[in-house]
Amino acid sequence: MNILLVFAHPEPRSLNGALKDAAVAHLTQNGHQVQVSDLYAMKWKSALDADDREGKPVGERFDPSADSAHAFRHGLQRDDIVREQEKLRRADAVIFQFPLWWFSMPAIMKGWFDRVYACGFAYGVGEHSDSHWGDRYGEGSFAGKRAMLLVTTGGWQSHYSPRGINGHIDEILFPIQHGMLFYPGFEVLPPMVIYRTGKIDEASFADYHAQLIQRLDTLWQTPPLPFRRQNGGEYLIPELTLRADLAPGERGLRIHSTR
Template sequence: MNVLLIYAHPEPRSLNGSLRDFTIQRLRQAGHSVQVSDLYAMRWKAAIDADDSTDQDPDARFDPARDSKRAFDSGTQREDIAREQDKLRWADTVILQFPLWWFSMPAILKGWVDRVYAYGFAYGVGEHSDRHWGDRYGEGSLAGKRAMLVVTAGGWESHYGPRGINGPIDDVLFPIQHGVLYYPGFSVLPPFVVYRSSRTDEARFADLCDALGQRLDALETTAPIAYRRQNAGDYEIPALTLREHIAPERVGFAAHIE
């Protein structure tokens, strides 16, 4: 299996750095091919702008969607963007690893998504009609691939529980798992979350590696989160709201899981 690890932490000697090293070693020992995009080490440019295409007219108004589509279609994307897209095409499974900062991913990782997910590559694909609203949410260019988050959080697990003050971890991660990953077609595996990350000694690190190792060993067999497919009949098109008879007792994020 080909595994792409997108890693976003500025300190290689951190807990995240140690977990990254463990992940690479475990996967390679199991016979998998691994590529790593270490965004801080790569000095990844996070901001999407007119410089992301090599043929941008300096006098033209910059339109992020339109210009990314033109650059993608014409082969005039910046080399760093095209290289990451090639990695995604190569990968069978993608792991996003990052610390949870202000209830989301670090800006450098969000910038990776903004720039690499070009119009025509990760969104804006497929037929748009009164019966099919684009290839997304379970379909799209990345369908058939798997993805998983490896996340560290400073708070206690109870802080992210069903009644925790930070909100349930599944809700906190929903925009990333359902939006960033499921939208372009990934089958999304349950996340691996480390709580109280700053309270990790050698004994706890060994336990974390054991648990993470079990998850990595099961990448090919773990059942993905059962998100509803957009074009499979559960949603009214083009309103894209759940049909009245589908989980009528549920609202919010939970309604979009079977």
């Protein structure tokens, strides 16, 4: 299988660096083709702007979506964007690895999504009609591919529990897993989250290493998160609200999953 690992940590000798190296070594030893996008090592440009395409803006002013679509359609994107899109096309599975900084991914990785997810490539695809609102949320360019988050955080697991002060980790990661991965069609696997990173010793690292190997060995057997598909009949179109008979009386992020 072809596996892409998108990695965002500025220190190669960090816990994240060690886990990344372990993942690449294990996958390679087991016959997989592995590509790594080490964003800090690549000095990835994180800001989406008019410099991301050749030529003049499509209109009188820069429009990120319209200019992105035009550049993608006419082969006018920057080479660094094209290379990452090609990696995504080849990948059967993608692992996004990052430390949780201020309740999200590092800015450099968010910039990877902003720039690589061009209009017409990752979004803005499919027809809109009375029964089908574009190819997204379970459909789209990445349908048939799998994705998983490998996340580290300094807080305790209890801090990210359903009653924890930081909020439930599933809700913190929801914009990434549901919005940035499920939206363009990925099958999203449960995340692997490592807590209290500042307290990890050799014994706990060995345990996390074993957990990571187990997750890598079951990438294609692990059931994905049960997000509801947009065009499967559960959402009203064009309102895109969940039908009243599903999860009646409930609201919030959890209604968009069947578990």
